[in-house]
Amino acid sequence: MNLNYVYINDTFVESAQASLLISDLSIQRGYGIFDFFKTINGKPIFLEDHLERFYHSANKMHLDVGYTKEQLKSILDELLVKNNIPDASIRITLTGGYATDGYTLAKPNMVITQQPLSLKLEIDPKGINLVTYPHQRQLSDVKTLDYLMAIWLQPFIKEQGADDVLYHADGLIKECPRSNFFIVNGNNEVITAQNHVLKGVIRKNVLQLKHPDFKVIERDFNLQELENATEAFITSTTKHILPVVGINGKQIGNGKAGSVTKKLSDLLLQNIRHQIG
Amino acid sequence: MNLNYVYINDTFVESAQASLLISDLSIQRGYGIFDFFKTINGKPIFLEDHLERFYHSANKMHLDVGYTKEQLKSILDELLVKNNIPDASIRITLTGGYATDGYTLAKPNMVITQQPLSLKLEIDPKGINLVTYPHQRQLSDVKTLDYLMAIWLQPFIKEQGADDVLYHADGLIKECPRSNFFIVNGNNEVITAQNHVLKGVIRKNVLQLKHPDFKVIERDFNLQELENATEAFITSTTKHILPVVGINGKQIGNGKAGSVTKKLSDLLLQNIRHQIG
Numbered sequence: 001m002n003l004n005y006v007y008i009n010d011t012f013v014e015s016a017q018a019s020l021l022i023s024d025l026s027i028q029r030g031y032g033i034f035d036f037f038k039t040i041n042g043k044p045i046f047l048e049d050h051l052e053r054f055y056h057s058a059n060k061m062h063l064d065v066g067y068t069k070e071q072l073k074s075i076l077d078e079l080l081v082k083n084n085i086p087d088a089s090i091r092i093t094l095t096g097g098y099a100t101d102g103y104t105l106a107k108p109n110m111v112i113t114q115q116p117l118s119l120k121l122e123i124d125p126k127g128i129n130l131v132t133y134p135h136q137r138q139l140s141d142v143k144t145l146d147y148l149m150a151i152w153l154q155p156f157i158k159e160q161g162a163d164d165v166l167y168h169a170d171g172l173i174k175e176c177p178r179s180n181f182f183i184v185n186g187n188n189e190v191i192t193a194q195n196h197v198l199k200g201v202i203r204k205n206v207l208q209l210k211h212p213d214f215k216v217i218e219r220d221f222n223l224q225e226l227e228n229a230t231e232a233f234i235t236s237t238t239k240h241i242l243p244v245v246g247i248n249g250k251q252i253g254n255g256k257a258g259s260v261t262k263k264l265s266d267l268l269l270q271n272i273r274h275q276i277g
Numbered sequence: 278m279n280l281n282y283v284y285i286n287d288t289f290v291e292s293a294q295a296s297l298l299i300s301d302l303s304i305q306r307g308y309g310i311f312d313f314f315k316t317i318n319g320k321p322i323f324l325e326d327h328l329e330r331f332y333h334s335a336n337k338m339h340l341d342v343g344y345t346k347e348q349l350k351s352i353l354d355e356l357l358v359k360n361n362i363p364d365a366s367i368r369i370t371l372t373g374g375y376a377t378d379g380y381t382l383a384k385p386n387m388v389i390t391q392q393p394l395s396l397k398l399e400i401d402p403k404g405i406n407l408v409t410y411p412h413q414r415q416l417s418d419v420k421t422l423d424y425l426m427a428i429w430l431q432p433f434i435k436e437q438g439a440d441d442v443l444y445h446a447d448g449l450i451k452e453c454p455r456s457n458f459f460i461v462n463g464n465n466e467v468i469t470a471q472n473h474v475l476k477g478v479i480r481k482n483v484l485q486l487k488h489p490d491f492k493v494i495e496r497d498f499n500l501q502e503l504e505n506a507t508e509a510f511i512t513s514t515t516k517h518i519l520p521v522v523g524i525n526g527k528q529i530g531n532g533k534a535g536s537v538t539k540k541l542s543d544l545l546l547q548n549i550r551h552q553i554g
Contacts, residue, residue: 021295022285022388022390025428026303027297027301029423147308151382154382
């Protein structure tokens with residue numbers, strides 16, 4: 001990590017000193033939530049969506065944020081000024097706190113970090129390859145700290161010559177560990193899983209995009225529909241819309257970024273450029 | 278936590294200062310393993326079983342312990358001497374390490390803590406009540422840090438007037454978050470789930486107990502068999518054998534510690550007393 005300021009429980013500390021006591025429930029029991037957004041040219045992108053999800057995650061996991069949304073925004077403003085990194089990622093983590101018995105929820109610890117992040121506002125036409133794996137994320141509508149399966153699968157993903165993993169469960173396609181997954185079918189429908197997935201902020205904003213040539217919908221779809229997809233892509237805060245050109249070693253469409261994917265990416269990036277002003 | 282020494286990465290530090298940098302993969306992604314055993318009168322109980330499982334967990338999760346079993350035992354000896362707490366619990370935690378990108382496995386961090394723990398070597402005849410909940414632990418044969426569901430369910434357990442939760446999945450009974458679960462049936466069979474559960478050290482030692490009046494076996498069993506159980510109990514390092522007297526508000530057997538449960542508890546406690554010498 002770079003040397004810059006980290007916010008921990010009402011204090012700014014240098015990142016080299018930023019630590020939590022080992023009684024914290026993230027270290028003891030993997031318990032906590034986070035959210036992750038970016039700034040471009042000092043402007044936070046989709047901040048309201050991220051904060052809304054952060055408070056939803058905290059509430060669902062019985063964690064008290066301890067600040068109103070306005071107070072949290074002030075802290076973020078202060079951090080941005082102190083660090084002065086215009087193009088950056090910001091992660092707000094809320095853990096289960098210092099548990100005296102190593103098990104019971106205590107006053108949450110909040111940690112806010114900022115890292116340089118430079119993104120090109122254009123589509124990567126090369127795309128990526130995915131490999132599927134059967135897994136259902138637990139408490140899937142919450143952005144928890146649980147990436148046990150994702151990190152455990154890293155050697156498997158590498159062995160399979162893929163860039164990331166796509167989870168499926170009970171025959172239905174779900175999501176990637178850090179991104180949502182979309183297909184385009186022969187009816188010009190753009191589809192992403194509806195149930196038991198994390199509702200990503202880019203996913204939400206892609207679902208709102210309008211174009212005369214296709215419609216974007218959320219509904220569950222199965223492995224057969226994936227097989228027949230004409231295009232596929234993932235969405236995430238750092239990837240925006242990134243084409244998926246192959247799954248399990250089999251090419252999707254013509255193995256390049258599809259035309260619907262490109263049009264959606266253009267619309268999304270327009271939206272983001274608008275926020276930068 | 279008490280003020281005593283904690284071992285972190287080749288150093289002993291006072292527990293009040295024992296911390297990990299926030300880039301650790303337990304804080305970032307909930308990634309790590311641990312094991313937990315006890316000493317009575319300064320004697321570690323079932324130590325070989327715990328160390329065997331710890332190395333199994335580390336290996337499965339792509340984590341290098343960094344010490345041989347003999348080296349780890351020397352460190353444990355030194356910690357026991359430094360802290361001088363004859364009746365204690367010891368927890369060895371191994372995390373995914375300080376990840377520069379917050380995602381990729383690095384050199385693991387090892388943390389060993391010791392806490393006072395005073396156990397009575399006799400059965401608790403009062404027993405406990407459980408409530409069932411559908412859940413399958415991920416990577417279930419590994420003692421990971423993942424207790425997301427367990428801690429999330431604490432308010433539910435309390436609302437239901439229960440002491441702990443019993444997981445089931447696909448119609449089969451599994452385990453409790455920190456203990457294995459056994460039933461006794463009308464044929465004097467003592468049964469614990471075979472697949473997709475953590476293989477507890479007390480569970481393993483109970484499976485080895487011999488008695489002319491009953492046999493102890495591992496095989497999967499369903500909710501119907503649970504309904505018809507004449508006795509039930511849980512096993513864990515801190516509970517040994519603890520009777521379960523009710524599930525989902527319905528009494529098991531006569532609502533007291535059963536005779537088979539008591540006989541098994543006697544045999545187990547004999548074994549433990551033998552280790553204390």
